[in-house]
Each structure stands twice: as structure tokens, then as C-alpha cells.
Amino acid sequence: MTSPLIPPETAAYGDLPASFPHTDAELAALLGLLTAPGARIATVAVGHGRDAASRSAAAAFAEAWHALGRLPVLAVVDWPESAASWLRAARRLTAGEPDAWVVAAAPLGWAQMSRRLRHSTGWDPARTYGFAALGDSRVPALAGPATLQGMRGAAADGGTWTIDRGWVTHQLPAPPPTGRPPWHAVISER
Numbered sequence: 001m002t003s004p005l006i007p008p009e010t011a012a013y014g015d016l017p018a019s020f021p022h023t024d025a026e027l028a029a030l031l032g033l034l035t036a037p038g039a040r041i042a043t044v045a046v047g048h049g050r051d052a053a054s055r056s057a058a059a060a061f062a063e064a065w066h067a068l069g070r071l072p073v074l075a076v077v078d079w080p081e082s083a084a085s086w087l088r089a090a091r092r093l094t095a096g097e098p099d100a101w102v103v104a105a106a107p108l109g110w111a112q113m114s115r116r117l118r119h120s121t122g123w124d125p126a127r128t129y130g131f132a133a134l135g136d137s138r139v140p141a142l143a144g145p146a147t148l149q150g151m152r153g154a155a156a157d158g159g160t161w162t163i164d165r166g167w168v169t170h171q172l173p174a175p176p177p178t179g180r181p182p183w184h185a186v187i188s189e190r
Helices: 024-035 051-069 087-094 107-120 137-142 184-189
Strands: 046-049 075-077 100-104 128-130 153-154 162-163 167-171
Touching: 024 051, 024 100, 024 153, 046 051, 046 087, 046 153, 051 075, 051 100, 075 087, 087 107, 107 137, 128 184, 137 167
Parallel strands: 046 075, 046 100, 100 128, 128 153
Antiparallel strands: 153 162, 162 167
């Protein structure tokens, strides 16, 4: 059995960012992904790194999820940025078989945790949603081929991102509704 740990040669990826405080737009977009029509998500488990920004984002999500009248969060699991295996946290995060996982973490810690999840549990990245720090293109490269296939998340500006075949694709936030057709401004300028 091979180790799911990332080799120490991460310098090729440059300085990886730490997690950063979430925004209201980011939290709203994340909730929108999880409650979109057809999503069929009732139960969630929340995972997060142990840094202050990740803990805060995880708590904000759990509170907002509850405020929407959703079922309680099945589990809130944390993990260190570096560890020997992450196996205990991985098993706790996947216990109860939630419909979705929500993750707030720094890129390197999440890449390592996701490798452990993929290697040792029935975790499905396509049912996993992340905060903005995980929408970094280096995360799927660090995690390895197909480890994060289908994972989605929210960007700080309220946009969203998706991981597909190792690429991170960002979508801009939807413009606020004005009640007017989008061509109205062009016509009124003439």
C-alpha cells in the first residue's frame, strides 16, 4: 500500500497560501450551491483546518445551514496542517455518510487530507464543496490525478469554481437582478 502523503517536494508549486477569512458573498454562494434546485442535500459534514480563518468559516457555515432550517450538521472535524496520516480525521469526516461535505482549509492541508480521504474512505469529491482558498489551481495538482474530480466551491467575490480533470474553472458571480432586461442600458443611452 502506498502512502497518500504528499512528497516534500512542494517547492515547485511556489508559496502556497494560508486560508483567509471568508466573505459574506462567499458564504452565500456556498449555501447557494448546496441548496440549488435538484441538489438533494439534506445532511452535511464540515471539515476544516485548525487555523483561525478555517475555524471561523466552518462555524459560519454551520450557523447559516442551521438558520436555513436544515438538518443539523452531522459532524465538524478538524485536522492539523501537517500530520502523519490524517486517517482518524478522515474516518470521522466520512462517518454517517453525509449527502455532502463542506471544507474550509489551507490548500496544502486540504490536499493532504483529500488524498487520505480518497485513499482510505468512501469519500466522493463530487459531493464536496469548499471555501475560496481551495479554488487555487495548485490544489488539484498537489492532491494528484482525479483526487478532487468534481469538487466545487465558492469564491470570495460570490462566484463559484469547479475542479474538472485537474483544472480549476471559475465562474463570475451572477449580476444582481435589476428587474430590467440586460439590454436596457444600451437602449437608454441612445
